Amino acid sequence: xxxxxxxxxxxxxxxxLEEHATAVLYAxxxxxxxxxxxxxxxxxxxxxxxDRYLGLTHPEVRLRFAxxxxxxxxxxxxxxxVPPQTVELGYGPTGRPYLRGYDGVQISLSHTDDLLLxxxxxxxxxxxxxxxxDRSMYGPGLGRHLCTPHEVELIxxxxxxxxDPALVRLWTLKEAYSKAIGLGMQFRFTDFGFDPGNVPRxxxxxxxxxxxxxxxxxxxxSLAERYTVSVAxxxxxxxGTVDTAAETTLDMTIVEALxxxxxxxxxxxxxxxxxxxx
Numbered sequence: 001x002x003x004x005x006x007x008x009x010x011x012x013x014x015x016x017l018e019e020h021a022t023a024v025l026y027a028x029x030x031x032x033x034x035x036x037x038x039x040x041x042x043x044x045x046x047x048x049x050x051d052r053y054l055g056l057t058h059p060e061v062r063l064r065f066a067x068x069x070x071x072x073x074x075x076x077x078x079x080x081x082v083p084p085q086t087v088e089l090g091y092g093p094t095g096r097p098y099l100r101g102y103d104g105v106q107i108s109l110s111h112t113d114d115l116l117l118x119x120x121x122x123x124x125x126x127x128x129x130x131x132x133x134d135r136s137m138y139g140p141g142l143g144r145h146l147c148t149p150h151e152v153e154l155i156x157x158x159x160x161x162x163x164d165p166a167l168v169r170l171w172t173l174k175e176a177y178s179k180a181i182g183l184g185m186q187f188r189f190t191d192f193g194f195d196p197g198n199v200p201r202x203x204x205x206x207x208x209x210x211x212x213x214x215x216x217x218x219x220x221x222s223l224a225e226r227y228t229v230s231v232a233x234x235x236x237x238x239x240g241t242v243d244t245a246a247e248t249t250l251d252m253t254i255v256e257a258l259x260x261x262x263x264x265x266x267x268x269x270x271x272x273x274x275x276x277x278x
Contacts, residue, residue: 003071005031010078013120017079017105021123022233025075026130026223027116032067044085045070068111072097075118079105096182108179115227124215124235127180129172133228137167146171148193150208155196165228166196169220172230173200177218180232194218200230 001012003025016023034042043050049069056062069089076099077084088100097107108119108128119128138160143152151170155163173194178187192211193204200220203212220230 001025003027003031003075006070006074006084010074013075013078017120017122021121022126022231023075023079023120024128024229024231025071025118025120026229027071029064029067029111029114029116032071032116033063034066034070041085042066042070045073047085047088049089064111064116068109068116071116072107072109072118075120076105076107079120079122092182094183094186096179108176110175110179112227115223117229119231121233124233125180125182126234127176127178127232128229129175129179130223130227130229131168131172133165133168133222133226135168136164137171138163142167143190146174146189148190148204148206148208150204150206151193151196158196168228169198169200169230170194170196172228173218173220173232176230176232177203177216180234 001016001024002008003010003013004027008027008031013023013025046053046066046069049065053062053065056065070084073084073087073089076087080087080099080102089097090100091097097109099105099107104122106121106125108126110117110129112130113132115130117128117130119126137146138155142155143149146167147155147170155166158166170193171189174189174192177192178189181187191206193206193208195201195204198220200218202210202218203216205211215235217233218230220228223229
């Protein structure tokens with residue numbers, strides 16, 4: 001689903017989490033750029049990411065960093081039913097983001113060009129990835145850096161015009177799966193694979209045999225005729241978290257202290273206006 005800014009329609013995010021235990025949303029970078037990027041409200045929103053934001057020197061990199069975190073925190077805030085400024089992100093050893101103090105909602109983030117992509121899951125882990133669909137990837141060394149032997153064989157048998165699109169799908173699927181399991185690029189892409197066709201049929205071993213069961217679901221989509229988006233969702237085996245509100249599981253003394261420190265009125269609707277994040 002597309003979210004056209006902080007005041008966009010977030011109702012489907014909650015509905016998807018309640019019905020499917022997952023939600024995937026995307027946005028245009030232009031709709032999520034803070035007009036006064038050095039303002040105190042952005043600093044409050046970024047929280048622990050503020051120093052990292054200040055350390056980025058390239059203007060476009062800083063913009064994409066701030067906008068993607070704003071979208072991610074707003075999405076998490078919808079699930080937790082708290083103001084976005086009270087959501088704190090942490091990062092694992094491989095850079096995978098998570099919600100500090102709350103593991104009932106798993107998150108994933110990707111961005112490329114003008115696209116921001118966020119995944120939420122309450123029944124297990126999730127990974128999302130996006131790439132430009134027209135990216136050129138075919139060339140020598142596929143078997144050393146990207147593809148399993150089985151995938152190389154299938155790619156080489158394809159018509160030339162189909163190879164790059166198939167490789168983009170494989171790349172995004174592998175990125176999404178690696179993010180979901182929290183290993184990132186530490187898991188070599190030549191050690192696991194997928195079918196390079198339009199419909200992923202599950203994880204494959206290097207020889208092409210099946211490598212996962214029904215606990216994993218994979219999807220690949222074409223978005224705006226410009227992007228290839230892949231999603232990997234792994235079930236934890238305990239079912240989805242029906243009530244994701246932070247107050248259900250967090251110590252309300254801590255929540256109230258954070259709210260007071262950040263100067264946020266609990267009764268205010270954080271999405272009533274876009275002014276709060278500028």
